[in-house]
Structure formats: C-alpha cells, structure tokens
Amino acid sequence: MPRNTLTREQILTAAIALLDAEGLEGLSMRALGQRLGSAATAVYWHVGSKDNLIALAGDQLWHDIALPDPDEVGWRTAATVMAGDLYAMLTRHPWLLQAFGSFLMFGPGKARHDDHLLAICEAAGFAGPAADQAAAAVFTFVLGNALGPAATASLARKLRREGSSAEQAIGDAQAEAREIAAHFPRLRARLDTHSADYGAAPGGTFQTGLRAILDGLEALQRGPAR
Numbered sequence: 001m002p003r004n005t006l007t008r009e010q011i012l013t014a015a016i017a018l019l020d021a022e023g024l025e026g027l028s029m030r031a032l033g034q035r036l037g038s039a040a041t042a043v044y045w046h047v048g049s050k051d052n053l054i055a056l057a058g059d060q061l062w063h064d065i066a067l068p069d070p071d072e073v074g075w076r077t078a079a080t081v082m083a084g085d086l087y088a089m090l091t092r093h094p095w096l097l098q099a100f101g102s103f104l105m106f107g108p109g110k111a112r113h114d115d116h117l118l119a120i121c122e123a124a125g126f127a128g129p130a131a132d133q134a135a136a137a138v139f140t141f142v143l144g145n146a147l148g149p150a151a152t153a154s155l156a157r158k159l160r161r162e163g164s165s166a167e168q169a170i171g172d173a174q175a176e177a178r179e180i181a182a183h184f185p186r187l188r189a190r191l192d193t194h195s196a197d198y199g200a201a202p203g204g205t206f207q208t209g210l211r212a213i214l215d216g217l218e219a220l221q222r223g224p225a226r
Contacts, residue, residue: 006038008046008056015057019095023157024102027054054103058096062109064089067116070123076214078120079138083210086113086142094150097143125221134217141213145206 014035019027029040029050036043047053065085068078090097099105114135121134181187 006036006042006046010036011043011046011053012057012060015053016060016093019054019057020093023095023154024054024098025157029053051103054099055105055107058099058103058105059107059109061089061093061096062107062113065113067112070120075120075124076218078123079117079214080210082113082117082120083138083142086139087146087206090142090146091149094146094153097146097150098154121217124217126217134220137213137217138210141209145209 011032015027015032018032018035022031027050029043032053033040033043043053047056066081068081070078073081096105117135117139118131121131124134126134178191181191
C-alpha cells in the first residue's frame with residue numbers, strides 16, 4: 001500500500017493488533033508493513049520512528065476508557081467505572097504496562113483520562129495536592145493488579161518464541177511453587193481450598209481492593225472519628 005493511501009489510524013490499528021499478538025519484542029516496521037501490505041518506509045513516513053509509533057499506539061488505547069460524569073452518577077460510581085475500564089484495557093493490551101518503563105507514553109488520550117480522574121477526586125471533596133494523591137492511589141492500585149496478567153502474557157510469548165510449551169512451562173512452575181508453599185502453614189492451608197492454584201488471587205480480589213481504596217478516600221473526607 002503506497003504511503004499516500006495509508007492513514008495514521010490504519011497504522012495504529014494494525015500496530016495495536018500486532019503488539020497484542022506479539023508484544024513489544026515482536027513489533028518491527030517490517031512486520032507492520034507486511035500486515036498493511038505496505039513498505040516499512042511508508043509506515044515511517046507517517047509515524048516517524050518505532051518509539052513514536054509505540055507511544056501513539058499506547059495513547060490511542062486510553063480512549064477506550066469511559067468518562068462517567070460524577071455529578072450524574074456520583075463520584076464513587078464514576079471512579080469504579082473508570083478503574084474497571086482501565087484494568088480491562090491493561091489486561092487486553094498487556095504490552096502497554098511493559099512500555100511504561102521504556103518509552104515516553106504521555107499524550108492526549110492519557111491526559112484525557114488523568115484530567116477526568118482528577119475531576120472525580122475533586123467531586124469527592126479533594127483539592128490541590130490531595131486530589132493528586134487520591135487519583136494516584138486509585139491509578140497505582142489498578143496498575144498493580146494488572147501487572148500479574150501482563151507478566152503472564154509476556155512470559156507465555158517468550159516461551160513460545162523459544163520453542164517451549166508455554167502451558168507446560170507455566171504448569172511446571174506452578175507445581176514447583178506449590179511444593180515450596182507447602183512448607184509454610186498459611187500457604188499450605190490455602191492450597192487445600194478451592195483456590196488451589198498458588199499465586200492466583202481469589203475471585204473478586206480486584207473489586208474488594210478497589211472498594212477498600214474508595215472507602216479509605218471517603219473516610220479521609222469525613223475526617224477523624226469523634
């Protein structure tokens with residue numbers, strides 16, 4: 001496809017699909033060009049560099065997150081929806097968490113998210129630095145919970161590239177983790193429950209943690225109990 005018939009939107013859509021399938025390690029301008037039926041030089045012409053392409057593709061994903069109006073639904077509902085959408089987005093596109101540590105990833109999409117999260121915190125009664133702290137508490141909680149799925153996806157891709165069976169290797173590692181855990185009383189007891197996959201959080205963990213964060217923010221606004 002000649003460069004004058006390509007659009008940046010087409011390139012970013014194809015780049016996101018390639019990154020979802022192959023991760024950061026599998027992205028190259030040549031591979032992307034093949035997906036688009038175009039020369040790599042045509043892709044460069046539209047996005048400038050591979051680093052810029054990753055930044056643009058990553059920023060595009062932030063537009064998937066809904067921005068509920070806290071005045072209409074209440075600040076807690078708005079924060080819950082945004083946090084849930086962010087978690088879903090990060091687990092759909094696990095390469096984005098990897099990219100945070102290696103690329104400059106701030107653009108209009110991320111700014112849109114951050115600005116609205118601050119608006120929600122202000123609607124909850126926080127102002128100035130306190131609003132920034134409240135927003136950071138929610139944001140970093142979501143990021144922390146998304147790290148596990150992102151790491152698993154990255155490891156599975158690495159094992160496949162090396163010619164190993166990802167399922168077998170991960171299963172073997174889990175079995176070894178169970179053997180180690182069996183030497184510790186609380187972990188051993190957990191292995192005998194329905195959540196026997198050691199390292200897997202019980203269902204509802206994300207929702208429980210998010211409620212605790214929002215309860216804590218609400219308590220801060222109420223002030224110390226008398």
